[in-house]
Every structure is written in C-alpha cells, then in structure tokens.
Amino acid sequence: MPNIVIDDREIEVPAGTKVIDAARQLDIMIPRFCYHVALGSVGACRVCAVKFVEGPFKGVQMSCMIDAKDGMVVSTTDEEAVEFRKYVIECLMLHHPHDCPVCDEGGHCLLQDMTISGGHGIRRYLGSKRTYRDQYLGPLVQHEMNRCIHCYRCSRFYQEFAGYRDLGVMQSANRVFFGRYEDGILESPFTGNLSDICPTGVYTDKPSRFIGRRWDYERSPSLCINCSLGCHTVASARYRQLVRQEARYSEEVNGYFICDRGRYGFFYASHEKRPRRALVEGEEVAYHQAIDTVREKLAQISGSAGPEAIACLSSERSSLETQAMLKRVCQNKNWSGPLFFMEQSLAEKVKTATARLEPGLTVSLRELEQADFILAVGADPINEAPMLALAMRQAQRFGGRVVVIDPRPIFLPFDFQHLPVRLHEVDLYLSLMIKAAVDRETATELGPSAAEFYQTIPTLETAAVPLQEQIATLAQELRGCQRPVIVCGTEVVPQTTPALAADQVLLLKAMDKQTGLFYLMPGANTFGASLLSGDDGSFSTTLESIEKGKIKALIVTERDLFWKYQNKQRLERIIEKLDLLVVLDYVDSETAQKSDVFFPVSSLYEAGGVFINQEGRVQVAPKVYLGGTPIKQNSGGGHPPRVYGVGIPGSEPRPAWQVVVEIGNGELPPDEETAFATTRKWLAEGNPVFANLPPIDQFPDDGVRLGPALDVGSRFSLDWQTERHPKRNSDGLELILVDWTFGTEELSIYSPHLRQVEKEPCLSMHTSDAVRLGLSSGDKVAIRFDGGRVEASLCVAENMASGVIVMPRHRLLEWQKIKELPRIVRFEEIEKVSV
Amino acid sequence: MPNNYPQVLFQNRKPDRITTLEEYQQSGGYRALADVLRNYSYKDVQEALVEAILLGRGGAAFPAGRKLMTIADDAPFPRYVVCNADEMEPGTFKDRVLIHADPHMIIEGMIIDGYGAKAEKGVIFIRPEYESAAKILEREIKIAKEAGFLGKNIMGTDYSLDIVVHRSAGRYICGEVTAQLNALMGRRPNPKQPPPYPTEKGLWDRPTVLQNVETLANIPHIIRNGPEWYKSLAKTETGAGTKIFCVSGRVNKPGCVELPIGVRLSEIIELHAGGMPAGSEYKACLPGGASTRYLSKEFYDIEMDFEPLRQVGHRLGTGAIMVFDHKTCLVGATLNLTEFFARESCGWCTPCREGLPYIRDLLARLEAGDGREELIPMLQQMSKHLWSSYCAFAPGAVSPVESLITYFEDEVRDHISQKQCPFK
Amino acid sequence: MLPTELRASLAEQIASVDHPRELLVDVMFAVQDHYGYLSDQAVEEVADLLGMTPLEVEELATFYTFVYRHRVGKYVIHVCDSVICWMDGHESLVEHLERKLEIKMGETTPDGLFTLLPVCCIGYCDRAPAILINKKVYGPLTPEKIDEILAKLQGEA
Ligand SMILES: Cc1cc2nc3c(=O)[nH]c(=O)nc-3n(C[C@H](O)[C@H](O)[C@H](O)COP(=O)(O)O)c2cc1C
Ligand code: SF4
C-alpha cells in the first residue's frame, strides 16, 4: 500500500487510489468538477490541480488523474497550484450568468462554493457572455445551458454510467452543448440524477423549482419505498409540503444514484387529495371519536360472532413497527390474521426467498456490481427495481456477462443475453445452464440430496430444448467466472423458482466460486412481512369466510385491496357484505373510499419507520418533518395563512402503528424510541434475528443485514421437476401480469410528474403469435375477460417468449376485470378493435 | 534554385503528376519491403528504425522505432498501423506534397511499419481538404494490392495487411494521436490521456501504432540503405536523414523542399525559398507550424534540427516555416493564430476551451489599440496556465503568444502607446 | 428519403466492416452529398443506417467543419483565414467575395448557388490566398481570378 504525503501529512492508501481520494481520507477536500467517485476521473475541468513536489510526477498536475505512489509529496496549498485553480475558476465564470440569487442551485452549488473559496470575485474578462438556447427535457429536470461549465458529468453519467443514448455532447470548442438531439422527454428512468451530479445549475430538479433554497428546507435522510431495494434518499420539505427528494449516498445499497420512480415517487405525501381527517361512514369526525366508534363496533362483533370474525390485513409497504403492532394486537385479541399478502403463492415464494438468503450467499446491490456473471431468472430489473438494472450495467461495463431467463420483452440499458422462455420453462433453463457449468463430483461432495438433485436435472444433450447451443456457450463462460450472482424474481416466477435458484447458487458455490444470490420482492417491506406472516390461512380463505359471513370485520392497514387483486367485482361484493371495514392509510385509495371507518395515517416522511429491503437489510428512515396540510393548500398559496387555530392544520394523521395500538385498546408507548424498543423486544421473542438489532438511534447508515431469518427448510428439493410440465395449450396465450417502471406502483402513481413520463399501457405478444392472430404493433386490441373487456394497444416483440401475453397492472388499464388467475387467454378472446 | 542535396523522399517528384508504381519500383521501390519480408524479423525492423534515429515528423519528434518497441510481445491482435495524413497544422503542407509526389513510398513505409508492429490492418487518416490525395491513395492502394504488395500473403509471404483510407470531416484536433483514434472509431475526437498508450490499447482497444506520412516515407529508404547512410544525410551530429521543409509567407518561392536535417534557416530562406521579396526584411518565422515559437532574427542562422532548436527553447515541429517580414504585425499574426486555436479547441478541458478565447480577446484589444499595460503580464500568466491543459494542443497554441512577448514585447507595447496597430 | 440504391449500397458497406461506427463520417458525407447538407432527416437516416441514435450522430456531426447541419448552396466556398492567407490578403479577398455575391460570410446566395464559410488553414499556404470550393482548391487568388471562377461556376450551374 503506497504511502503519500499531502500537505505535510502522511497517509497509506490502497494501490490505485487517486491522489484526490487520498486527500479526502485526510479530510482535505481538493476542488473538483469533472471528477466524481462513481464516474471516475477524466481530467477535463483541471480544477483539482495540486503541486507534486517529490516523486514520479513534478509540478502542477491533476490530482484526479494520478494514482498515489510511494514517495509522493503533494501540496494543495502551493502558490502555483492555488493560482492555477483560481484561473480555472475564472475561466469557468467567464460565461456563467450571475443569477445565483434566482438560481435553484444557489446554496448547494459546487461552482458557487469553488468561486467563493477560490477567491474569484472580480471580473477581469472584458468580452461578452456566451449564451445558449435551453431545451425542454421533460417534466423532471430543467435545462439551463448558460450555467454550464462543461464538466461532462451529465453525458458521462447518462451514456457511460447509465447506458442511455439520448443525451450527450454536441459541438466543439467553447460552443460545446449538452443536451438532446431535439426537445423532448429524456428517455432514461435515471434522469433525475442529472440534477444531483451537475455541479452547477444546468440541470435542476424541475418539480421543486422556485419553491425554496436548500437552507429553507427541512431536510432529512430518508428511504425510498417505491420498490424493494430500499435506496437511500434525502427528503426535503418546506411549508409542510414535501418538495424534493435526492439520492443519498449508500455504500451498500444504491451508491450515489436513485431511479426516477424513487426520486419523484413521493408526491402522495403532500397530495391535495390526501385524506387528513378520520371518517366514520364518510363523515369527518374527531380522531378519538373514530377510535371509539371502531372499538365499540369491534367489541360488538367480537361479542356476537367471536373475535375470529375480525380479520386484519397488513401490507408490504408498512413499516416494521406497523406490521408488528398489528400482529401483536391480533394475537392479544385473538382476531384473525394478520395476513400480509393477498396472494398466497406470492407469500410462499417470498417466504422461501427470505429463508434461503443465507449469510455468505446474500449480496448487496454494490456487491452485485462486482459480479462477472449475472444470471437473472424471472426478473425484469428496469421495471421491477430500476436501480438493479443500473447495478447490473456496472457489472457488465467492467466485463461481466448478463443473462436473463424470462418470458417478458426485457429491455436493459446494456448488452445482455436473453433466453425468452415460458414461465414453466424458467426452472428448466436455469437448471440446464447450471448443470452444464458444474461438475458432477462437486455436486456429489455436497451430499446425497445434492447429488440426486444434480442427477435428476436433464443434461443439455438429452433435454432437446431450443437455444441449446447458446446455453452451452454461456455455461462454459459461467464455469470460467469467479463471482457469479443469480438474481431471482418472486412475482411472475413459478412457485418453485426461488428455492431452485438458491439450490443452484449452492452448486455454483461448491465450484469454489464467490457466489451471490439476489432476490427481488414486490414491496418495500416485503421481507418484514414475510418474517411476520404466519401459516394460518390465506387471503382467499378470508374472502370466502367473509362471503360465508364468518368474518364480519376487516381492518386493513396501508393497503389498497383493489391495487393488485384481479377480481374487482368480488372485492366490491365482499366489502358490501362486511359489517365493518376499517382502513388506515395516507392515500385516498379506492379501499379507503369504501371504508366504514377511515383513519388517516402519517406517511413515511412524517412517521419515519423501519423497513427491511429484499436482501434482509434493516434500515431506518427518520422523520423528515412534522406533517400537516401544506400551507400552499390550506391558504391558497398565501402566506402566512390568515386562519387562526390551535395546532397544525391537517396534522391529525399519526403513525399507523399508533392507530393500530389504539384500536386494540393498547397502551401507547410514550415515544417512538420506546415503541421501537418494545417492538424489537417482542419481535425477538418471535424470531431471534431481531435480537441483534441496535436501538433505533444507533443504526449504522447502511442498516443491519439480518442473519438467517427463517428456517432454511429443505435444500435441493426435487419439486420443480414435477411442476415444470403444465398443460400445453395450443389454443391460447398464458397471461402474465407485470410491473412497469412507471404507472403500476401504488404510491408513485400519485406523482403528477411521473404521470407525464409514464408510457401508455400496452399488451405485448411475440411476433409469431401476432402473426397467427393477424395483429401488428400499434393495433388496438380487446381481450374478453370474465369481468369484462380490457382494451389496450398491442406491442409486438421479437425478444419475448411466444405463447404468452404480457399485461401491465397499469393504473390506466382495468385489468382487474380478469377475475381468475392463472388465466389462459384463448385466441378467440382476443380481438382487434377498429378505430 | 540550387539544391544539390541528395533527394530521398522527393527523388521521384514530378512537377505535374504522381509517380506511378512502375516508376517507383524502378527507383528501387518495394525492394525494402521484399527484403524485410524475407530477411527481417519484426524486431529487426524496430531496431533498424531505432538505430537510424528516425524521429517522428508529425511534430512531436518521438523516435519511431521506440514507439514500435512499446508494443508488448504478447499484445493481442488484430493490431493496427495508422498513417496520420491529417496535416492540419497551419503552414504545413508537406504530407500533401509527398502523397502527390510518391504515394507508394508512403504505402511501402506503412507496410514495413505495420510489419514491425505485426499489424493486420492499416488506416490512412486524411483531412477532407485533401480529397484529391485521398483519391490518389485509394487508387494506388488498389494498384499495390493488385501487384501483391498489399492484402493477403504479401509477396507470397505469410504477412498480410490491408490498408483503407479514412476521411476526416475536418478538425485540427483530429491530428493528435488519441483524438484521431477516437475519430477513427466514430467517437467524438477528444484526446485521451495515456495510460494506456495507443500501442497498448489503441483502436478498438488493440495495439495501434500511428505515424506521420513523412515519417513513414523515410522507412523504406532506411531499410534499403541502412541506418548509417541515413544518419549521414544530416548536417548535424544529433540529426538523421532529411526533412521536408515547407516554406510559406514572405518568400519569393513558397513551397516544399527536401533538405538535410540541420541546414541553416538562413540558407533555407535565401537559397531554397528564393529569398525574401524586395523591400522585405526578415523579422521572424514560425519554424514548424502554428504551434511553435517565433524565431526572431537572432536565430536566423540556426541549424534546423530537433536538438539545436530544443536547446534554445524552440521546437522544429513539422518543419513548416512561415516567414514574417518587418512590415507584418506580429500581434495581428498572433491574434490570427490564436483565433485558429480558439476555434479548433476540442472543448474538453477548461484552460484551452475558455482560456484561448480569453487570450484572443486580449490580443484583439491590443491589436485594436484598446490595450493596457496590465494585459501583457495577463497574457503571460494565462499562457503559462495553458500548459496545464489536458493535451498538447494548448501548449502549442500559446507558443506564438509566449514568444511574441519574449521577443517582440516592444511591438506589443507600441500598440498600447500608439493606441493603434503601428503597421496600419 | 434516401434513394433505395444509395441506402442499399451504404447498408452493404456498413455490413462489411467490423464496427459500423467507424464509417460514420463516410456515411454522413454520402448522405450529405445526396441532400446537399445534413438535414434533420438526414441525421436520422444516418443514425438508422448505423444503429446509432440521432443524438449520437449529432454529437459528431456538429463537431466537424465539413458536415453542414444547415442548408448550404450548391457551391460551398471555404475561405482560408489562417495566418499565411491572412498575411496574403485574405481580408480583401473576403470583401471581394462578399461584394460580388452580395452575401456575408456564413450566408448563402438567394439563388442557392453559393455559400461563404471561413475555414482554417487548408494546407495550401504555398498558394495563398487560397479557397476551397466543394473541396477543390483555388489559389493564389486575385479579384480577377475569383471573378473568373465564379463566372465559370455560374455558367455550369
Ligand atoms: C493538436 C495536435 C495536432 C496534431 N496534428 C497532427 C497532424 O495533423 N499530423 C501529424 O502527423 N501529427 C499531428 N500531431 C502529432 C501527433 O499527435 C503525433 O505525434 C504524430 O502524428 C505521430 O507521428 P510521428 O511520430 O510520425 O510524427 C498533432 C499533435 C497535436 C497535439
Ligand atoms: S487542450 Fe484543448 S484540444 Fe486538448 S483536450 Fe483540452 S480542450 Fe481539447
């Protein structure tokens, strides 16, 4: 490890560390514009110049371009270097407008900081300023090219790091222009990062324009709950309105960036229609009145029909506290549930995944970037968890191979191999590939069950599948790699896939590889839900019980029943049938609207909370602000509001777990810390993994990864073999319901800005199927479901499996007419709609 | 004009047409190639060039043999050899003349250089202004191929090389090696600072050796006549070979002449470029293109060789001598040159992209009589800062500015004190 | 739209190389020759041929001097303005051209015949002052010679 002296202080750094980073380890912040840890060094801006006094380099040199070496002596304060840096800043200011007072970047602008700290205050240049025309880049970022200092960060992030191709550098010399070919919405779902990485105000966060300066905001670290990855964010609120979210650096999870769904997914929190008052039969009532009403009714029902007649349904987006409290109340009261999933098979898959994430196999997003072979099964990263796609791209950029086994038309912003096979074939293809890469002896060493497992996988030669050659080549590569990772989805895949993926990872690991397993899950706290969910009953039995009149009351926390359930009519009927539907939520969902008693609860930003991401990482989101109706809404934008009263308007919502406790006649803990402490203690009684959690205020930044969270169960099961031959159907297409980056996720759909970037819902089918049906891309088609017709336009794709039809659970599509799942759509049920 | 010096590169030069393949062969052409293919290992080629002290003629004067040697023995294939015919350095037109004089000499040089690199593919990168030269090269490459000097199994040996002509769409920075490689790959032609060096990771990440047209043209002769002969061509101890000087500006006979390395500047101007026009007095010249320093009268007799010029703080550059007389305003000339550089900067790094227009602005003020005393130290300071730019473009760009102040500060001051250009 | 034959021949050329992008300049030139300049449509067609995005083509098209992203005349006159031509009367040459064609540098004559553009040293300093018309060089120039050349081109048009 080289030893280097910077400003008379010595430090030892790993080989390959740039001088600029070595300095940082000494808390010396060398100015930089083009350099960014994630993007690497390119030496373009020249502001990181320092003086090399001793060693292999001499004189003023760029600290971002030179690796620290033994014997180097560097001065950052040397007169010549300081003067040069000052000159660079002067150059960058030649054309920069003096609009800091009105610029949205003002106050957190790197250029502003450098100009001031570099001591450039007086303009010497007598020429005029260059100006550019700005472009319309869509609803998420604002373009203001005159402020550009040409550090090239934007195009490097956009093209090299993220892999999108519609923003870049044009022109030459001092006419260089950064933008798009023409005005239009940026295509990348990672667009918002432009405003984070731009060191000045060329790309600013559009939705929060003119709302405030950074120092005006209430800012706090937070978490993204728009998918299961749990990326780190910084949330900013002003005047009781959540106005902006930025990426927060996380060593283990998201690195420096987040996706647009996460960044702009928070608008539900300050939505105008956000319910802020408790409702009983649609009438606004005081919170305690609603509590009393519920308690009374529940007591009645419990008295007359027994406590089991009260059922509870929790959610994958609730905090661990809320999930746990509900479970505890149910247990104390002998109510039914709580259930955490509406779909039993999903619950089981997720539980398997949770159990199979053994230490030593689990990898974080960051670790996944190091993989040299990523095999994704039943996962559509860009649509299900966008930041996963970005991490996979980094692996690919540095030479890793990416293979996806999935029936859907998969797009990823990099080159990868897609094996578009039917869902029931996913297991087989995964197994074929691994078997071809793993030796029999290796499998045998793992014990008899592994040996048998290995034995029963057909060999490539005997399997007689298409794509054989491709699999053989890929398997050969897999054999040669060192750090393979299997990424496994849990939503569309067959029941057996999560366990199978884990078994295959074990085989790979036995080949002396540093192997990783990475699951995707459907919600921000699905992991927590799966730890808490019991074996008692499923949602469909609950539905039946309601229909039979056995269950009379349903308490639903932070979930919209209609959001992911395929039979709308049935839900409507059971709600009719219920004596009491209690809903706790912070969005005005359809379920909330149909409730008998409604409790408004605080959002993540007001309540904070603990969430466990898909790799079992327990993370804490602190409170960001107090909550309440945004001043803009309750005073029509005027300030200060002229209405006087005690308390904060609209501040009735409280954390869901509090409401749960109160509904269950429990005693409220005096504060959150105690609440979490008691929850944790109680959780630990149920599952010892929770015993190791630190107190809430001592959580490390990157959270705590849970050890083996559930009993691993049996390894090397042969179950997948029996399930892999479903009835062949030659007269129809298998329906696959999927998520999209935008338009299908429950919370982000409240963002008016994301609505502008979401794509119109469309159905996808393979070219061969389209040909058979006489359809082509762009056709409007209707599918006759049992609950009615669903109309959408058609996307015909080559890069997907034939025999399937893919439908997004899009907010603009009435897919809940499907009724029954799984479903084969018969050809005669698909028709072209003439327009 | 008496020029009794041995003509090597120009031995077949004709006033109005190119040298054909037959003519080239009659003069000994492609014999070096035959010899190399039969009797040389690729390392022998490298050594011959090192021994001959063949320095790059594109401006940077890097030893051509040493460049070949930096390709690792186990470096991957395919490897590339690139001929830099971009020649956008103002004042420079020797490569154009060479291509029009004797294209096969360049092709042969390129094949031998390629052999020394074990290259399988060759590319000639040529500026759009030289469309006629590009056409000639394309035609002669085809002829060479038909004659078995190019393509598969050259002259029946197991060495194969194909050469294609790549047209540029015009930017000075494309002449810089790493920018040129980017341009060849269809990327923005920004330079790329080594490491890795092009000979390690060049075109498509494969080893690539790039030489100037004139450098390549020397290679067949070195092989044919030996390094010792080559060294003996020069007039100076340090030098080797001949140099094509292209003389322009205030001389009676602007054009290209081939002279031994080390002839004196005065001789070039007076004897080989027809002297200066009547009434013109030598004031200065740029000895090797726009990115070299003005040689004032005190250097009028200097030996035009890389080393002697280096010792007095100058560069031979491309050997494009631009002569200025006592009636030419050097502030105006420098402004013009700076205008060129400001316009041609690739826009990658700050000091060059923003600093050159800044310097241009100062020079324009001086030239217009708007200058002030403080502008002189400002110019000096800024020029100094441009040395910390990303690539060699910017240090070249400020060479005229810096030498203007070094040698002609009085002329600059006259602009200030007279509040106008004294030459107008 | 590009004529089918041109498109096919370009596509064939592209298919014959290892890295389509290396042909970007050639393809831009070919398409530019067809349209007279590289129009938006041309950029999009080039992108399509090479499997690039229009932005990726634009990144290069706007970098280079000899790719015209604006409509130009049938004859593009590039007037060298570098130091030797400057010394040898580039200024009066420009004045003469501007007067003669009744346009300024950067403009195109109303009949769409001539465009005047500056260019840096074209490598004909031995023939200064020099210009390039559709990549063909003329020099050393005098006002008379210019008139002759223009008249000839006008006659041919
Ligand atoms: C800005 C810039 C422009 C250059 N232009 C040319 C050029 O037009 N032709 C050329 O041969 N070399 C040019 N060079 C030099 C090349 O970078 C390189 O050194 C040379 O082509 C290598 O060939 P040589 O060793 O045979 O001279 C240029 C260098 C710089 C920095
Ligand atoms: S010095 Fe000029 S030409 Fe070289 S990289 Fe910087 S901007 Fe580009």
Ligand code: FES
């Ligand atoms: S940070 Fe080093 S050159 Fe920009």
